[in-house]
Amino acid sequence: MTGQTRFNSWQAVHDEVLRRIREREWKPGDSIPNEDDLAREFGCARSTVNRALRALADAGLLDRRRRAGTRVALHPVGKATLDIPVIRREIEARSQRYGYALQSRQDAVPPGPVRAVLNLGPDARAQHVLALHLADGRPQAIEDRWINLATVPQAADADFAKVSANEWLVDNATYTHGDITFSAQSATAAEAALLGVDAGAALFVIDRTTWHHDDAVTTARLAYAPGYRIQTRI
Template sequence: MALSEPNTWMSIREELLRRIHNRVWQPGDQIPHEADLADEFGCARTTVNRALRDLADSGLVIRKRRAGTRVALNPPQRATLTIPIIREEVQALGATYRHSLIARELGPLPPALHGAFPVARNEAVLFLKTVHFCDNRPFAYEERFINLTVVPSAGNEPFDKHSANEWLVHNAPYTHGDLSFFAVSADGTMANTLDTGVGAALFAMERITWTGDDPITHVKLVYAPGYRMRTRI
């Protein structure tokens, strides 16, 4: 079957995913061998292997050496999360949005982040601090590192008119990401930034997005009291 876009591992993954969702391949079915799929899509076997590995990592297929690949009988049920554009979140509340860029620096990644955000130690990353507002009240505080090796054009962006959050969603497509959610107690600086009391419980998240094996951005967001995250399952 010819694909509507170049036969990258991502486009092949999407076609294989379509066949699984449309029950072309039923749960428990063995799917064609890598070599047969490579012949069908007119690509290298390694490209098919990369697509299948991604599906296996998602739990949608089960791969066993010498036994081939089968559609999972009981695929994991996952919540669907998208990266929200904070401006749209605020406007959906019927409020006015603005943001304030309070720091923009080039420099090395802090050593503590190298394990999670693997950029070369001699590479400069772009560091941003931003406060997002909802009707002139603090909505969220953001600290972000951008890998300029992957997104070099970000180095030319002032991020004063459009936030890095919104710019990256539109200009740096990602293949996958890592998320963590946690609570923090506001210290004096955070209490002042988010206009709340010292010790207030705040919702926070850290997110890393990737394109293939290359990290795009690492962001930490801390929200003002009252924030709720919603998703679908």
């Protein structure tokens, strides 16, 4: 009764294991057979099974531990991977005309929270850029950004009137890791005026900070006009 169907690709094994999990043949918390046994059952090499199970573990459906074996995740954590595109490309992808308008740009002492995030001393200055991104001429997002000149000194000479700080940094500053927060916030009066909406409107806000090793590179707040949404499949 064993060898009718052959699962000789890691995709096939992946799909079959996934099926067994979904059909509750293997229930959450259950230990599943080890790789050797599965390889024998599926008629393939252990490395093939390994790759399939690894993919499922990456997706959060399996918990694997050496010696302890593999078991079906107790709480199938839904993981969604979403793309954080450069705003211009996001707008152009919708076949809209991208526009960019620098509002202000100055060397200044950042407010406390920003100073803390950038790990700056109380009197240290940073480059502040406030700009508007437009889609077909309509305000799409406000970019409120602070750039750490200690980490990216060239930013002092960049021409943020032509290219957005967003894009300039992508091309001119590398980062090793970052941190993104998504939230909903009511538009302040200033933001409402810039975006051309009523004060208090619900804005989708993305806060992002990036570091190069231990040095903070930049921290930015992107406040999107009402109607903006991020979508993904799982």
